[in-house]
Amino acid sequence: MAELSAFWDKLADKYAAQPIADEDAYRTKLARTQAHLTPEMDIFEFGCGTGGTAIAHAPHVRSVRAIDFSKRMLDLARQRAIEAGVDNVTFEQGDITRIAVEPGRYDMVLGLSILHLLKDRKAAIARVYDMLKPGGRFVSSTACLGDSMRWFGAIAPLGRALGLLPVLNIMTPEQLRMDMTSTGFVIEHDWRPAPKAALFLIARKPD
Numbered sequence: 001m002a003e004l005s006a007f008w009d010k011l012a013d014k015y016a017a018q019p020i021a022d023e024d025a026y027r028t029k030l031a032r033t034q035a036h037l038t039p040e041m042d043i044f045e046f047g048c049g050t051g052g053t054a055i056a057h058a059p060h061v062r063s064v065r066a067i068d069f070s071k072r073m074l075d076l077a078r079q080r081a082i083e084a085g086v087d088n089v090t091f092e093q094g095d096i097t098r099i100a101v102e103p104g105r106y107d108m109v110l111g112l113s114i115l116h117l118l119k120d121r122k123a124a125i126a127r128v129y130d131m132l133k134p135g136g137r138f139v140s141s142t143a144c145l146g147d148s149m150r151w152f153g154a155i156a157p158l159g160r161a162l163g164l165l166p167v168l169n170i171m172t173p174e175q176l177r178m179d180m181t182s183t184g185f186v187i188e189h190d191w192r193p194a195p196k197a198a199l200f201l202i203a204r205k206p207d
C-alpha cells in the first residue's frame with residue numbers, strides 16, 4: 001500500500017489543480033446521485049481524492065465518511081471542506097481493500113474513478129455490498145478500457161514498473177455490470193456520457 005499511496009501523494013497537487021474533464025457529465029452524476037439522498041442518511045466514499053464530491057453531497061445527508069490512502073489527497077480535501085464551510089464530512093486515511101466497516105452500516109457508498117485502480121475489483125464490490133444497508137445504493141464511475149483501449153493492457157505493466165502508472169484493471173462495461181449483478185446488486189441506472197467515457201452505475205442492494 002505504501003508504494004501505491006506514494007504514487008498518489010506525488011500526483012495530488014496536480015490532480016487538485018486539474019479542471020474536471022467533462023463538467024456537464026460531472027454535474028449530471030452529482031444530480032442523479034443526489035436524487036437518492038435524504039437528510040438522515042450516512043454515506044461512505046472510498047478513493048475520495050481531494051474531496052470535491054464528498055463536499056458536494058454533504059449538505060444533502062447527515063454524514064459523509066470519506067477515505068483515501070493518499071495522505072496528501074486527504075490534506076487537500078480537509079482544506080477544501082474548511083473553505084466550503086462543511087462540517088459533516090470526515091476524511092480518513094484508509095485502504096478499501098483492508099478497512100473494517102460494520103456490515104449494513106451505510107445508506108450509500110460512492111466509488112468514483114477507483115474500481116479500475118484496484119487489483120481485485122470484485123472483492124471491493126463484495127465489500128461495498130456488505131457495508132450497505134438493504135436497499136442501499138452503490139454509485140460508481142469507472143474507466144472501462146477493455147472495449148476501446150485493450151492494447152493499453154499490454155503496456156500498463158511497463159508503465160507501472162517505471163512508476164508512471166498506478167495499477168490498472170482493464171475491463172469492459174459488460175464485465176463490470178456482470179461483477180455488480182453477480183454480487184447481488186440490481187443496476188438501476190446505467191450511463192456512459194460518451195462512447196469511451198467512464199461508465200456511471202447506480203446499483204441497489206435488494207431489500
Ligand SMILES: C[S@@+](CC[C@H](N)C(=O)[O-])C[C@H]1O[C@@H](n2cnc3c(N)ncnc32)[C@H](O)[C@@H]1O
Pocket residue numbers: 005008009046047048049050067068069070073094095096097111112113114117118
Ligand atoms: C483517480 S483518483 C479519483 C479521486 C476521486 N474519487 C475523483 O473522482 O476525482 C483515485 C483515488 O483513489 C485513491 N486510491 C487508490 N487506491 C486506493 C485504495 N486501495 N484505497 C483507498 N484509496 C485508494 C488514490 O489515492 C486517489 O486519490
